[in-house]
Amino acid sequence: MKNENNRRIKNKMSVLRAISPDLSRIRLVDQDCLSKRAAQIREALLQGLERPFKHLIDISLGDAHRGGLQPITFVRQVISACLYPSLLDSGRLPTDVKSRARNLLKQCEGESVGSYTATCGLPKIQHSLSEFISRRDRGVPSSPENIFITSGSQQLVLRLFVHGKGSLQTGIMTPVPSSPLFNMALSSLGGAVVPYHLCEEEGWTLRLDEMRRALATARRHCNPMGLYVINPGNPVGQVQSQKSIEDVIRFAAEEKLFLLADEVYQDSVHDPTAEFVSYKRVLHEMGPPYSNTVELASFNSASKGFMGECGLRGGYVEFVNLDSAVMGHIYTLFSTEACTAVMGQIALDIMANPPRSGDASYTAFFENRRNTLNNNAKRVQETLNSLDGMSCQPIRGGIYAFPQLHLPARAVAKAEEAGVAPDLLYCMLLLEEMGLCVGPGSEHLQRKDTHHLRYITHLPDEPIVQPRANSY
Amino acid sequence: MKNENNRRIKNKMSVLRAISPDLSRIRLVDQDCLSKRAAQIREALLQGLERPFKHLIDISLGDAHRGGLQPITFVRQVISACLYPSLLDSGRLPTDVKSRARNLLKQCEGESVGSYTATCGLPKIQHSLSEFISRRDRGVPSSPENIFITSGSQQLVLRLFVHGKGSLQTGIMTPVPSSPLFNMALSSLGGAVVPYHLCEEEGWTLRLDEMRRALATARRHCNPMGLYVINPGNPVGQVQSQKSIEDVIRFAAEEKLFLLADEVYQDSVHDPTAEFVSYKRVLHEMGPPYSNTVELASFNSASKGFMGECGLRGGYVEFVNLDSAVMGHIYTLFSTEACTAVMGQIALDIMANPPRSGDASYTAFFENRRNTLNNNAKRVQETLNSLDGMSCQPIRGGIYAFPQLHLPARAVAKAEEAGVAPDLLYCMLLLEEMGLCVGPGSEHLQRKDTHHLRYITHLPDEPIVQPRANSY
CATH class of the missing domain: 3.40.640.10 (Type I PLP-dependent aspartate aminotransferase-like (Major domain))
Known part of the structure; x- marks a missing residue:
């Protein structure tokens, strides 16, 4: 009986090879490979390995805090107080933070943010x-x-x-x-x-x-x-x-x-x-x-x-x-x-419901908020348009720049030879040589024979790293 | 042109009537109706409306904090400190909370819990x-x-x-x-x-x-x-x-x-x-x-x-x-x-990775933890088996009691007349008459002609409300 079982089982193919056909059609975005490589490089830098750069700058994702934006204090204070209500008894937190947290906790079952809320939220x-x-x-x-x-x-x-x-x-x-x-x-x-x-x-x-x-x-x-x-x-x-x-x-x-x-x-x-x-x-x-x-x-x-x-x-x-x-x-x-x-x-x-005029956190909140909104869009756009081999449409809103890369025919041919989208290859080189991680336009289904880069502009005022389109 | 458009649009049926057929087959669990009714009753009690009870007790969901269980302090302290790192500079938090929070923040991009992590987590x-x-x-x-x-x-x-x-x-x-x-x-x-x-x-x-x-x-x-x-x-x-x-x-x-x-x-x-x-x-x-x-x-x-x-x-x-x-x-x-x-x-x-022996929070953590594990299961089981019309198998683990209700034929007939599962009707009466919200066995696909209740036992030591099987 045991032998028969073993034979049956050994002949078994993976049940899960039969995954849903809809799934087998999708593929990972290129960004994922870049992010993984960026993580390896960051780790190597931490371990003191030599690179042509000292710091890695990852502005490839729509993730403002990763890029260095500071969180808004009022948001963090209210949530901390909800999580750990003992903070409400200290003199550390502004009065409007405390009253907001108390009101929110009253909405939670068992007055705990650890309870489920209704399906659609509180x-x-x-x-x-x-x-x-x-x-x-x-x-x-x-x-x-x-x-x-x-x-x-x-x-x-x-x-x-x-x-x-x-x-x-x-x-x-x-x-x-x-x-x-x-x-x-x-x-x-x-x-x-x-x-x-x-x-x-x-x-x-x-x-x-x-x-x-x-x-x-x-x-x-x-x-x-x-x-x-x-x-x-x-x-x-x-x-x-x-x-x-x-x-x-x-x-x-x-x-x-x-x-x-x-x-x-x-x-x-x-x-x-x-x-x-x-x-x-x-x-x-x-x-x-x-x-x-x-x-x-x-x-x-x-x-x-x-x-x-x-x-x-x-x-x-x-x-x-x-x-x-x-x-x-x-x-x-x-x-x-x-x-x-x-x-x-x-x-x-x-x-x-941000703090209102007269609330203890009002001034600080809007100071915080203005800093985050005062982003680099205009400066990025002007800089990109001043570079050879780059052009950028006006960035009117959102958090990204999406400049077009005018790549030399030689660079495009080299990428095609390697079986990689030309702008992905550009991003890979930018990452390896300058420690700058940006995203390739190719994963956004851009128009045929055009190439782009994508990166977040929604960051604090710091010097912009200037990519060179002819760095192949 | 405008009139033609209007006519075309008026003839339009909802696009979304064509929802996915897989969806149209599923139906909401009965629990959802009970929870909504419980919320209405809680609101009515808050507004001072008269009910046969003073407090509503909702133990229908697998949600320990809703039922009154207190969160574990160490968990809440670490998360609060990660959210609002200024707390790390105060003398309020134990040293192991601070070191844990500092280590976790180092793992986060931009040292902020507001950044995305990798797809599978940190x-x-x-x-x-x-x-x-x-x-x-x-x-x-x-x-x-x-x-x-x-x-x-x-x-x-x-x-x-x-x-x-x-x-x-x-x-x-x-x-x-x-x-x-x-x-x-x-x-x-x-x-x-x-x-x-x-x-x-x-x-x-x-x-x-x-x-x-x-x-x-x-x-x-x-x-x-x-x-x-x-x-x-x-x-x-x-x-x-x-x-x-x-x-x-x-x-x-x-x-x-x-x-x-x-x-x-x-x-x-x-x-x-x-x-x-x-x-x-x-x-x-x-x-x-x-x-x-x-x-x-x-x-x-x-x-x-x-x-x-x-x-x-x-x-x-x-x-x-x-x-x-x-x-x-x-x-x-x-x-x-x-x-x-x-x-x-x-x-x-x-x-x-709970606190280890010697850590500042070790004793408090395991004190907290023991309180949450010291639950009512045994007492619930004995009480249920002592009641007429109820029987309960040994509760060896998990967080629920699932006693069988032996309903009188008259009660079953009354429920069937109303087109409601007999145990759901029982739960509805329990909620309206005693302010106790528990879940019906019917939503768990129980064996035909059996009826059950489900409720969480994983709660602090407080008197158990005793439901009566013959309260129809």
């Missing part, structure tokens, strides 16, 4: 967010029950309606340059990426003719159901005008597309002539039939913007014009996961 | 966890690279291999009584729940004959690929013997099933004659061909056990015997989501 914070949205949108109404607090909400929303195979496969129109994580998530769920190109020459604008072309092409092989927009742009830093948003909304209405608006950079607009206007506000101001029919999900986060608290994992999505039956399904879907981290929820509460 | 914490596992398993080796730190890891692992339709639909064998969230997650991903019944009369044991029956039945309509076990049990509190685990491993090997071992209650064994032994250790001790072929994922969490830190969202999964190509796919899949909350990762680090 009701009081949903409420704060709806008031924040309404103020932001000049009075457009917002209901707490349409706000779902969670990290990873984009992937959950995709799970709601991505399904089907072949010509019935759900397609989502996504911008090029794209968000690689969004595209990976969509592919891993079995959806089709339907790329539409932003027009670099016009400052990375959305063009309706290109969106119509992309949609018509996609309809031949899948079922496009959604339109994903990122405003202010990631990684390209455009800020859509009200007119541009109206055009997109009309297009979504005519083509029956669910609008997914990634608005996580809403408080990062640097160009004084530009303004962030939310899709929700424009939709409301357009009036019927748009305002009461176009379905919209708008995403925001404590990871970006002035807080940059990526590690706390706090984000939310607001739904507009969704059928109540669909809202029920969304609630059920979100219920399959436990609530998001309570610390991230608290960060969102502070984002929605 | 490497130093993966390393701590692997050492912890190896100590727990009496020296069985564990590799950091097989440990993925994340909340919601069960759902991610399911996404790895759940696919297919009809007879190719992936099935997972799951125990009855089950974990409702696991079953919901599996259904929402399009997988088939393949129920196998635990034997209540024998103290909720796993029986091979029942597992073989369940598998043979399932193979007629789907493709069973996985076997989900929960040890110590949720919600039934059994603790598997080494022999029982060996039987399950042999069964999984023979039937080519991927083993998913939910071991989040591993430090909650109350019966002095029982011992937690991990699936990984048993697998190792069985030797080849089992030890080098059977594929295993073992789950653990900071939400359960002595910490009960549900709100911090820290968990991990360790993979054993997975093909390197499959591990690559897992890494890619986990990369589609950002890292888990850094606070939850730190809680895991403390779970893996």
Whole structure:
């Protein structure tokens, strides 16, 4: 009996070779290889190994604290006091920190941030967010029950309606340059990426003719159901005008597309002539039939913007014009996961309700906040445009620079020989020779035969390392 | 043109009515309705409305802090100091808290817990966890690279291999009584729940004959690929013997099933004659061909056990015997989501590396810990068995009691008339009349014509509210 068992088992192939076919189609972003190599180099530097540089600078990710941005004191004080309420009895913390922490703890079950919250987050914070949205949108109404607090909400929303195979496969129109994580998530769920190109020459604008072309092409092989927009742009830093948003909304209405608006950079607009206007506000101001029919999900986060608290994992999505039956399904879907981290929820509460004039922390908070918003975008743009072999469209908003690299034909040929995207090879050399880690444009599905770099600009005022395009 | 547009748009049906068919099949657990009602009652009590009780006691969820358990001071101090490093300069915190926090901050990019960590968590914490596992398993080796730190890891692992339709639909064998969230997650991903019944009369044991029956039945309509076990049990509190685990491993090997071992209650064994032994250790001790072929994922969490830190969202999964190509796919899949909350990762680090003898916090930590482990299980069991209409199997481990309710035929008929599961109706009455919120057995897929209650026992020593089975 034992021998028979052993034979049976030895013949066994891995059960898990049969992984989901949707998964076997996705591949890791190049960034991941760069980050791993950067970690090795950092470790080597720590161990005193010789390199052509003393420090490694990693500005490849949308992660402000990694790049050196300091956290906002008020945020950290409130969360610490919630975690360790003995701090409330000390004289160390400002009075408004203490009252905020006490109020938040009252909202938590057992007065502990260690308890689960409701599926969509603490009701009081949903409420704060709806008031924040309404103020932001000049009075457009917002209901707490349409706000779902969670990290990873984009992937959950995709799970709601991505399904089907072949010509019935759900397609989502996504911008090029794209968000690689969004595209990976969509592919891993079995959806089709339907790329539409932003027009670099016009400052990375959305063009309706290109969106119509992309949609018509996609309809031949899948079922496009959604339109994903990122405003202010990631990684390209455009800020859509009200007119541009109206055009997109009309297009979504005519083509029956669910609008997914990634608005996580809403408080990062640097160009004084530009303004962030939310899709929700424009939709409301357009009036019927748009305002009461176009379905919209708008995403925001404590990871970006002035807080940059990526590690706390706090984000939310607001739904507009969704059928109540669909809202029920969304609630059920979100219920399959436990609530998001309570610390991230608290960060969102502070984002929605910063200290007010007269509060003990008011001055320090806005001093902190101004420092984080006073970023390098303009200086980066000017510097990049002054370099040979680089050009950069105006960076109006967001947290990235995305300059075009005009590589010599020789460099492109060398990369192709090595089987590596030319801008990835450039990034690898920049990392090895200068200790500077930036991301390659290739992972954003850039237009054929163009090459770009991506890096975060949202950092404290420090000297910019100047990459040279001809360093091959 | 405008009129034409309006007509087109008015004719539009909701895009999102076409939600994923996998989703439309799942339904909310009953617990959700009870929790919502409990929240309403709590609010009414706060507003001074009259009820037959003064306080609401919610012990329905596996959420120890909600039930009144106090957090462990050392955990909270370390995390607070990481969040707000100014605390490190004060005299308030013990020296070992400070050194732990300083070491952890050095691991974080930009020395901020606001930075993203690597996809699988901070490497130093993966390393701590692997050492912890190896100590727990009496020296069985564990590799950091097989440990993925994340909340919601069960759902991610399911996404790895759940696919297919009809007879190719992936099935997972799951125990009855089950974990409702696991079953919901599996259904929402399009997988088939393949129920196998635990034997209540024998103290909720796993029986091979029942597992073989369940598998043979399932193979007629789907493709069973996985076997989900929960040890110590949720919600039934059994603790598997080494022999029982060996039987399950042999069964999984023979039937080519991927083993998913939910071991989040591993430090909650109350019966002095029982011992937690991990699936990984048993697998190792069985030797080849089992030890080098059977594929295993073992789950653990900071939400359960002595910490009960549900709100911090820290968990991990360790993979054993997975093909390197499959591990690559897992890494890619986990990369589609950002890292888990850094606070939850730190809680895991403390779970893996508690203060040592001689450390400033050693005595207080183990005092705290003993209080949380010194729970009510035995007293609950004895009390329940002394009541008319209730019987309760030995609660050997875990954090729940799951007594059987012997309801009068009249009560069952009344519930059926109302279209409600009899034990759900009982829970609703208990909530309305006594202010006690417990969960109904019906959401755990209990055996036909049996009725149960589920509630957390893992609470401080306080008087137990005694439900009456005949209160209809």
